[in-house]
Amino acid sequence: MKHLIVANWKMSPNDPKRARDIFDIVKGAVAKLRSVQIIIAPPSIFLQSLASKYKGNKISLCAQNISSSEDIANTGSLSAVQVANSGGRYVMIGHSEVGDTLDNLRVKTFLTVKHGMIPIIFIGESERDKLGKYLKNIKLQINTALKELQTKEVENVIFCYEPIWAIGQDDPMDSYDIHATVLYIRKVLIEVYGDKIGQNINILYGGSVNSNNIKDILSIDDVNGVVTGRVSTDTEEFVELLKIANRT
Numbered sequence: 206m207k208h209l210i211v212a213n214w215k216m217s218p219n220d221p222k223r224a225r226d227i228f229d230i231v232k233g234a235v236a237k238l239r240s241v242q243i244i245i246a247p248p249s250i251f252l253q254s255l256a257s258k259y260k261g262n263k264i265s266l267c268a269q270n271i272s273s274s275e276d277i278a279n280t281g282s283l284s285a286v287q288v289a290n291s292g293g294r295y296v297m298i299g300h301s302e303v304g305d306t307l308d309n310l311r312v313k314t315f316l317t318v319k320h321g322m323i324p325i326i327f328i329g330e331s332e333r334d335k336l337g338k339y340l341k342n343i344k345l346q347i348n349t350a351l352k353e354l355q356t357k358e359v360e361n362v363i364f365c366y367e368p369i370w371a372i373g374q375d376d377p378m379d380s381y382d383i384h385a386t387v388l389y390i391r392k393v394l395i396e397v398y399g400d401k402i403g404q405n406i407n408i409l410y411g412g413s414v415n416s417n418n419i420k421d422i423l424s425i426d427d428v429n430g431v432v433t434g435r436v437s438t439d440t441e442e443f444v445e446l447l448k449i450a451n452r453t
């Protein structure tokens with residue numbers, strides 16, 4: 206199985222030329238790497254130009270967010286169909302910096318699949334409590350997001366477990382805790398969709414992933430890849446991370 210690496214560029218870089226340069230550097234690096242699959246989520250203004258210039262299959266383009274509405278009366282928004290028609294194959298849904306409601310997870314997941322793309326659904330807690338109530342909330346996020354999908358559509362969905370408190374830190378969450386939570390997510394999926402589908406859904410980890418910790422994170426059973434934030438546009442660091450991921 207290839208490791209999925211989702212590069213969330215957030216609101217960087219500042220200009221289209223730099224966006225293309227970063228893309229080209231990543232493209233050059235992944236050409237030699239057989240065990241990683243890259244999904245780049247640039248700011249949406251760069252998505253179409255990056256997608257249109259790339260003919261390979263090692264990198265796919267992803268939107269960081271879409272509107273929860275298909276009504277054109279949504280000034281400043283971006284629709285699922287616009288992303289699909291501009292070369293986007295994936296959509297990030299529910300990243301904590303977007304501020305989505307629980308119900309937005311359901312609608313945006315549905316619209317993404319409706320337009321033939323794959324949703325990357327972000328789930329995770331803002332804080333942990335000793336009684337494990339946050340797990341109940343993770344279960345609710347999963348079940349709400351998948352509510353409108355047919356069973357056969359669920360198979361392709363990707364989840365990213367990204368505890369909000371672990372974003373933008375020096376270190377990621379402890380490996381043992383990542384494993385425990387990802388196992389819980391897997392169990393919830395198997396309970397509802399059965400073994401075959403539940404075992405096959407890709408579950409990623411996000412939150413302060415870098416070249417120093419990528420090996421440990423990808424070595425955790427049941428973690429199928431990662432989402433990187435800040436390091437995604439630091440080409441030297443990101444290429445190093447890809448090389449390590451490829452060897453893991």
Ligand code: PGA
Pocket residue numbers: 213367371372373374411412413414432433434435436
């Ligand atoms: P980070 O961001 O890697 O900079 O912590 C992750 C994210 O926001 O998805």
